Amino acid sequence: xxxxxxxxxxxxxLKSIKEFVQRVTDPAHADFVPPAQRVATFDNDGTLWCxxxxxxxxxxxxxxxxxxxxxxxTLRDRxxxxxxxDGDNKYFAKYSIEANLPKLERxxxxxxxxxxxxxxxxxxxxxxxxxRHPRFGRLFKEMTYAPMxxxxxxxxxxxxxxFMCTGSSMDLMRIIxxxxxxxxxxxxxxxxxxxxxxxxxxxxxxxxxxxxxKPINDGPGKPVNIQRHVGRPPILVAGNSNxxxxxxxxxxxxxxxYLNLLVHHDDGERxxxxxxxxxxxxxxxxxHGWSVISMANDWHTIFR
Amino acid sequence: xxxxxxxxxxxxxLKSIKEFVQRVTDPAHADFVPPAQRVATFDNDGTLWCxxxxxxxxxxxxxxxxxxxxxxxTLRDRxxxxxxxDGDNKYFAKYSIEANLPKLERxxxxxxxxxxxxxxxxxxxxxxxxxRHPRFGRLFKEMTYAPMxxxxxxxxxxxxxxFMCTGSSMDLMRIIxxxxxxxxxxxxxxxxxxxxxxxxxxxxxxxxxxxxxKPINDGPGKPVNIQRHVGRPPILVAGNSNxxxxxxxxxxxxxxxYLNLLVHHDDGERxxxxxxxxxxxxxxxxxHGWSVISMANDWHTIFR
Numbered sequence: 001x002x003x004x005x006x007x008x009x010x011x012x013x014l015k016s017i018k019e020f021v022q023r024v025t026d027p028a029h030a031d032f033v034p035p036a037q038r039v040a041t042f043d044n045d046g047t048l049w050c051x052x053x054x055x056x057x058x059x060x061x062x063x064x065x066x067x068x069x070x071x072x073x074t075l076r077d078r079x080x081x082x083x084x085x086d087g088d089n090k091y092f093a094k095y096s097i098e099a100n101l102p103k104l105e106r107x108x109x110x111x112x113x114x115x116x117x118x119x120x121x122x123x124x125x126x127x128x129x130x131x132r133h134p135r136f137g138r139l140f141k142e143m144t145y146a147p148m149x150x151x152x153x154x155x156x157x158x159x160x161x162x163f164m165c166t167g168s169s170m171d172l173m174r175i176i177x178x179x180x181x182x183x184x185x186x187x188x189x190x191x192x193x194x195x196x197x198x199x200x201x202x203x204x205x206x207x208x209x210x211x212x213x214k215p216i217n218d219g220p221g222k223p224v225n226i227q228r229h230v231g232r233p234p235i236l237v238a239g240n241s242n243x244x245x246x247x248x249x250x251x252x253x254x255x256x257x258y259l260n261l262l263v264h265h266d267d268g269e270r271x272x273x274x275x276x277x278x279x280x281x282x283x284x285x286x287x288h289g290w291s292v293i294s295m296a297n298d299w300h301t302i303f304r
Numbered sequence: 305x306x307x308x309x310x311x312x313x314x315x316x317x318l319k320s321i322k323e324f325v326q327r328v329t330d331p332a333h334a335d336f337v338p339p340a341q342r343v344a345t346f347d348n349d350g351t352l353w354c355x356x357x358x359x360x361x362x363x364x365x366x367x368x369x370x371x372x373x374x375x376x377x378t379l380r381d382r383x384x385x386x387x388x389x390d391g392d393n394k395y396f397a398k399y400s401i402e403a404n405l406p407k408l409e410r411x412x413x414x415x416x417x418x419x420x421x422x423x424x425x426x427x428x429x430x431x432x433x434x435x436r437h438p439r440f441g442r443l444f445k446e447m448t449y450a451p452m453x454x455x456x457x458x459x460x461x462x463x464x465x466x467f468m469c470t471g472s473s474m475d476l477m478r479i480i481x482x483x484x485x486x487x488x489x490x491x492x493x494x495x496x497x498x499x500x501x502x503x504x505x506x507x508x509x510x511x512x513x514x515x516x517x518k519p520i521n522d523g524p525g526k527p528v529n530i531q532r533h534v535g536r537p538p539i540l541v542a543g544n545s546n547x548x549x550x551x552x553x554x555x556x557x558x559x560x561x562y563l564n565l566l567v568h569h570d571d572g573e574r575x576x577x578x579x580x581x582x583x584x585x586x587x588x589x590x591x592h593g594w595s596v597i598s599m600a601n602d603w604h605t606i607f608r
Contacts, residue, residue, distance in 0.1 A: 036482065036489075117531060161488075171535075184340060184465075185535025185536060186490075186533060194518075195528045195531055195532065196528070197524035197525075204527075204553050204554070205557070206528065220501035223510060224499045224500070224501055227499055228496060229490060231488075231492065252507075
């Protein structure tokens with residue numbers, strides 16, 4: 001089992017993780033938690049893989065608009081398809097995620113609607129085969145953190161049920177989650193478009209509708225959607241930003257022994273260094289003694 | 305494995321089930337389906353347990369209203385709490401499910417809102433310990449069909465992932481699903497109330513809100529919610545009513561080998577005999593050659 005977490009350096013944080021898992025899996029320990037309640041939830045962007053310079057789902061969405069405009073000329077006069085087709089970055093710059101999330105959501109929902117679920121999946125699966133990160137040159141799906149994937153395996157070896165809980169598109173992540181994390185589709189919780197069941201002459205299909213399932217899976221939406229999907233609180237949570245705070249509070253309020261892990265992006269050389277968007281989460285970790293994982297110090301290797 | 309389905313009589317339907325499972329699990333067979341795609345979805349009311357004379361969730365809801373009115377006198381002037389507390393059956397008669405489902409939904413959503421998720425679960429768990437079926441005198445949670453529970457086990461032994469897909473309350477079923485079916489909470493798909501994440505002085509809680517998550521998990525809502533929860537179509541579906549038609553069509557449109565099973569309530573002596581609410585489903589089974597399971601002829605024993 002020592003090798004299971006080989007990309008972690010021996011550190012206080014690694015020790016905390018191992019000790020926690022030992023306590024909750026030891027039937028003789030006061031902190032024992034039965035397997036049915038050993039739920040772990042992992043944020044994705046910035047926690048399981050790289051989220052900079054922009055969330056991967058944004059690249060995927062823009063590529064999708066361009067591809068659909070290429071296939072269907074009637075879309076080329078309509079935004080955001082026109083901008084994506086013409087490579088007009090100024091158009092998209094105004095949808096800066098931090099500044100205007102609701103506007104981005106509305107734009108995405110309307111522009112992504114209309115495809116069948118099967119069309120969306122085929123198109124997105126193709127994109128993942130060639131799309132590369134602008135700085136590292138690796139496929140986006142290879143931008144995953146080895147220590148965290150090892151942690152998922154370690155938890156499962158100790159009868160934890162591991163779920164992804166991402167603010168990004170659930171449907172996009174489900175296409176590659178098994179391949180890159182070993183997480184089956186039904187263990188992915190995320191934001192998603194509403195679907196409509198449409199009878200057609202050649203049989204019924206699921207069509208993507210122009211609205212998000214509520215709540216969006218971020219911040220206070222995370223505990224709501226974890227309860228909806230899993231039916232109970234997590235006892236181990238891994239996140240990296242303010243959007244993961246409520247999920248951590250959910251574990252803390254579970255009445256069970258719990259462990260919260262915040263991945264801190266402090267390695268500008270091997271990845272990125274930033275605290276923006278994690279200020280409140282870092283403060284809460286300090287306040288409650290939750291673990292702050294230093295990518296620079298705690299991880300021997302970063303990418304898988 | 306012969307004993308695994310001991311409550312089934314040797315019949316054409318049992319043979320179909322076994323042959324289907326053999327085909328999709330045999331790597332050498334043209335119909336082989338990899339385990340990741342071996343999804344089975346089971347309706348609950350009338351498919352896994354008895355749904356007559358009224359859905360079990362209706363008894364649970366009425367008992368809940370009465371109990372809450374008993375604990376909180378201020379509720380006794382407010383409907384439906386007043387009627388439940390006074391035992392006023394006339395008030396509830398006008399909410400006959402078949403006649404007025406939307407009205408019943410609205411009433412239930414508004415009346416069930418306000419409790420925390422933890423309060424709801426504790427109260428409902430207590431109800432299941434004593435509440436009995438009016439005709440059979442057994443606990444409601446004992447009104448389960450032995451042949452179907454055996455079928456769940458048989459499918460899992462063949463690496464199927466089994467989900468419940470019920471029109472009734474997801475949260476209610478999750479309280480007992482592991483105990484009575486061996487189905488963990490995260491494998492239960494159903495109708496549910498929206499939840500709100502509320503910070504309180506003694507820590508945040510999930511509070512049940514006065515609206516249902518859309519779509520309600522019935523009819524065309526079933527394929528939508530299966531896709532949302534599981535991420536792919538089922539290849540084996542078991543249902544018993546018109547509300548299960550779309551879920552069966554979802555399997556038929558999967559592009560994979562599939563098996564649809566309709567439990568037919570034709571045993572008035574050992575259970576109930578009725579076709580009301582299953583007319584269209586029965587017609588579709590005849591049209592497409594989907595299996596109609598006769599409770600009278602195919603099942604050696606009915607209740608577990």
